[in-house]
Amino acid sequence: MEKPRLYGACRMSASLTEDVPVETWSGKDQGDENFPVSRIVRRKWRPHVNAYYAFARNADDIADNPDLSANEKISRLDLMEAVLLGHADHGSPTASRLRDSLAETGINRAHATDLLVAFRRDAIKHRYDSWDELIDYCRYSAMPVGRYMLDLHGESRQTYPSSDALCASLQVLNHLQDCGKDLASLDRCYLPADILDANGARIADLRRSSCSLPLRQVLDDLLNRTERLNVEAAPLPGLTADRWLRVNVAIIHRLAERLAQRLRHGDPLARRVKLRGIDIALSLFQGLRAL
Known part of the structure; x- marks a missing residue:
């Protein structure tokens, strides 16, 4: 794993001090998220x-x-x-x-x-060499969110593995949704290089207006792996003691499954693939059954 030049809690550049606010709001809030968690x-x-x-x-x-x-x-x-x-x-x-x-x-x-x-x-870091390297990124970018929610509600650490799988799934799905935009705006590609190479795809394929056949095969490979993560996450609602958190988890799990299905049949380069009202309604209905 690459490390930045400044990589610690207290090391700040000479030009940046605690008297200078570092925060600038992008305009995004929880309404822009696929899976906002605070509402229920x-x-x-x-x-x-x-x-x-x-x-x-x-x-x-x-x-x-x-x-x-x-x-x-x-x-x-x-x-x-x-x-x-x-x-x-x-x-x-x-x-x-x-x-x-x-x-x-x-x-x-x-x-x-x-x-x-x-x-x-x-x-x-703008490129990832392998699935394992991408999952290691999810270990820091996504899994802490699930663990925070579980700890806040006093849940057992036995919930961690299935929560980690669900959070990794959500992160990868988001990367697939935004694969073209991430490259165009940030020169970032989260699609693992070894999976691109195995399917004869190139990072340049992400600059097209629609998916090439090799890139489609890459997305399907990653969706297969993501669906396996969703299977690993399936026990989480049953392991969650707090009833409202259990419902939240069940809904998010169903939304993850439905977004994977949308990405399976949609082209994220042609248009952003996202959840629809019917996905949300069905996931809410199925999630409420976890009460």
Whole structure:
């Protein structure tokens, strides 16, 4: 794994101090997400979920900001971590808010600092060699979100493996949705090089207006792997004790399955493949059966 030049909680560039806010809102919120999670969790947990989401959203916006150099991105992410860990007092309001939330709930700070590992990686790494390398990215970019939600609700760590599978599935599905856009706007390709090579596809195929046959084979290969992750995730609702979180998990699992089906039959280069109203309605109905 590549490491950035600045890779620690307290190392900040000379030009960036805690007196300079590092946060700029991209305009995205939970309504832009495939799987917003705060809307059906218990009211008492919503402020904490929103604090975690705001922290993650800001870090993601920094990593995707085309006007910042890699070192500038990493410096801003380092300052966020410094504020989160209490090594700096100012400069990142979302980190300050999450620091207070984590202190109140007793949740492991690693569920937040792990996200920053992924966003630092996004600042410097634009290609992935293998499926294992992509899953390692998901270990930091997606799996901490599920673990945070489980810990917030007091769930057993026995839920972690199936939660990790579900979160990895959601991350890969998002990469498949945005594969053309990520390359065009960020010069980022999450499709593993070994799978591209095995199918005779090239990264340049992502610049087309529709999928080539080799690229379609790559997407189908990745969807096969993602569907196996969804199978691994299937036990999660039954392992989840909190009834509202159980419903949330069941709905998200069904949405992941339906989005995989949409991507199986859609072309993400021709138009963004996304969930439709019928997918959401059916997933809600099936999820509520988990009550």
